[in-house]
Amino acid sequence: MSYQPSEKRYQSMPYKRSGKSGLKLPAVSLGLWHNFGYYDQFENCRNIIKTAFDNGVTHIDLANNYGPPPGSAEENFGRILHSDFRDHRDELIISSKAGYTMWDGPYGDWGTKKYLVSSLDQSLKRMKLDYVDIFYHHRPDPETPLEETMAALDLIVRQGKALYVGISNYQAPEAKKAIQMLKQMGTPVIIHQPKYSMFERWVEGGLLDVLEEEGIGCIPFSPLAQGLLTDKYLHGIPADSRVVKIGDSLTESNITPETIEKIKKLNDLAKQRGQKLAHMALSWILKDDRITSVLVGASKPEQLLDSLNCLSNTKFTQEELNIIDGILK
Numbered sequence: 001m002s003y004q005p006s007e008k009r010y011q012s013m014p015y016k017r018s019g020k021s022g023l024k025l026p027a028v029s030l031g032l033w034h035n036f037g038y039y040d041q042f043e044n045c046r047n048i049i050k051t052a053f054d055n056g057v058t059h060i061d062l063a064n065n066y067g068p069p070p071g072s073a074e075e076n077f078g079r080i081l082h083s084d085f086r087d088h089r090d091e092l093i094i095s096s097k098a099g100y101t102m103w104d105g106p107y108g109d110w111g112t113k114k115y116l117v118s119s120l121d122q123s124l125k126r127m128k129l130d131y132v133d134i135f136y137h138h139r140p141d142p143e144t145p146l147e148e149t150m151a152a153l154d155l156i157v158r159q160g161k162a163l164y165v166g167i168s169n170y171q172a173p174e175a176k177k178a179i180q181m182l183k184q185m186g187t188p189v190i191i192h193q194p195k196y197s198m199f200e201r202w203v204e205g206g207l208l209d210v211l212e213e214e215g216i217g218c219i220p221f222s223p224l225a226q227g228l229l230t231d232k233y234l235h236g237i238p239a240d241s242r243v244v245k246i247g248d249s250l251t252e253s254n255i256t257p258e259t260i261e262k263i264k265k266l267n268d269l270a271k272q273r274g275q276k277l278a279h280m281a282l283s284w285i286l287k288d289d290r291i292t293s294v295l296v297g298a299s300k301p302e303q304l305l306d307s308l309n310c311l312s313n314t315k316f317t318q319e320e321l322n323i324i325d326g327i328l329k
Contacts, residue, residue, distance in 0.1 A: 003050055003085075005054055005088065006055075009053060009055060009056050010056050012056060013026045014311065015056075015058075016292050017217070017292070018190045018216075018217030018219075018292045018293075019191065019216040019217040019292070021164070021188070021190040021215075023133075023164060023190060025058075025217070025219065026059055027293055028296055028307060028311065029060070029219060029293045029294070029296070030052045030061065030296065031061040031062075031221060031296065032066055032077060033066050033073075033221075033297055034068075035297060036072070036076050036077060037066075037067035037068040037069060037073055038069060038072045038076075039068060042076060042079075044299075044301075045076055045080060047301045048300065048304060049077070049080050050084065051304055051305060053088070053091075055304075055308055057304070057308075058091060058093055059092075059095070060077065060092060060094050062095065062127075063097035063098070063100070063136075064097065064098045064120075064122065071126055074096065075126045075127075077094075078126055078127035081127065081129075092133075093134065094132050094133050095134035095136065095166070096134075096136070097136040097168060098116050098123075098135075098138055099111060099136075099137050099138025099141070102122075110143065110144060111137055111139075111144045111148070112148065112149075113148055113151065113155070116137065116152040116153070117152060117155065120135055120156055120162070130160070131163060134191065135156055135157075135161070135165055136165070136167060136168045136191075136193060137149055137153060137166075137167050137168065137178075139170075140170055140171075149178075150181040150185065154185040154187040157187045158187070164191070165189060166189060166190060167192050168192065168193035169194060169195070171207065172206035172207040175192060175211075179210070179214045179216060180214075183214075190216065190217055191292065192217070192218050192219075193219050193220070193295070194218065194221070195220065195221055195222050196218075196221075196223065197220070197225045197281065197285070198225070198229055198284060198324065199229065199328070200225065201328075203218075217292035217293075218290055218291050219293045219294065219295055220285055220291065220294055222295075223282055223296065224278055224281055224296075225281075228259065228263065229277060229278060229281035230277055230281075231278070233260065234260070234263060234264060263277070265327045266280070269324065269327075273313060274313065275310075278307065278310070279307075279309050280310075281310075282294055282296070282307065282310035283310045283311075283313055284324065286310065286311075287314050287316050
C-alpha cells in the first residue's frame with residue numbers, strides 16, 4: 001500500500017518566516033547528517049522521513065558529504081522521496097550544501113565556483129531532483145575570494161538549481177560581507193546555519209545581531225551538543241553512544257567530570273520545568289525570536305517524535321535563564 005500522509009500533519013507544528021523572506025520553516029527541522037547512509041537500515045530511514053512529514057516537519061536538511069559514506073544520505077533520501085513523496089514534493093523544503101571535502105583533487109572542496117556548481121549538479125543527480133529549495137555554502141574558504149563564492153550561489157539560483165541560498169559556519173564579520181554581496185547581486189541570503197547549543201554559544205557574540213539587522217533567518221545545528229544535552233551521559237559513556245560508535249568530533253575527552261556535573265544540574269532544572277533535558281535544550285534555543293528553526297537528528301522514528309515534545313514549553317522565566325547561565329559558566 002502506498003504511503004498516505006496524515007491529514008493532521010499541519011495542525012500542531014508552528015511555522016516561522018526565515019528572516020524577512022517569505023519562506024516559512026517548521027520550528028523543528030530534520031537533519032540527515034548521520035543515520036541515512038549505506039550502513040543504516042533503509043526501511044528505518046523511510047519510517048523516520050514519514051514520521052517527520054506526518055508531524056509537520058516539512059524541512060529536510062542534507063549536504064553533499066552526509067552519509068556515511070559521503071553522498072549516500074542524498075541517494076537514500078532521493079529513493080525515499082520518489083517512492084513515497086512523489087506527490088508531495090511541493091510540500092517539502094529540501095536543502096543541501098557544499099564546502100567540505102567531497103572528492104579527491106583540487107576541485108572537490110572549499111568554495112570555488114567550480115566546486116559549488118559541480119557539487120550541486122551531483123547532489124541533484126543523487127536525489128533525482130531538478131532543484132533544491134535551499135543551497136548553502138557549508139563553510140568559509142580562506143583562499144577563494146568571497147566574491148567568487150557568492151557569485152557561484154547567485155549563478156545557481158539564476159540557473160534554477162536552487163530557489164534560495166544560505167551560508168553555514170560563517171562568523172559575524174564574514175557573514176555580514178557575504179550577506180551584503182549577495183544582496184547587491186539580487187540573490188539575498190535567507191538563512192544561516194551555525195553550530196549552537198547551551199555548550200556552544202559563539203553565535204551570541206555578534207552573529208545573531210547581524211542576522212537580526214540584515215533580516216536573515218537562523219537554523220542551528222547540533223543543538224544537543226551531539227547528545228551531551230540529553231540524559232544519555234548522566235551516568236558515564238554508554239556502549240551505544242556516538243562517542244563509541246562513530247568517534248567523530250565528540251570524544252571521551254569532551255565528557256569530563258565537570259561537564260557531567262553541568263549536565264546533571266541542567267537535568268535537575270529540566271525536571272522542575274516538567275521536561276527532559278533534551279527538550280529543554282531545544283526549547284532554550286527556540287526561545288530566541290531570531291531563531292527560525294532548529295535542526296535535530298534521529299536514529300529512529302520514536303526519537304524524532306520525542307524531540308517534538310520540546311514545542312510544548314518554549315518559555316523561560318528570567319530566573320530559569322539566570323540559573324542556566326550560572327550552571328554553564
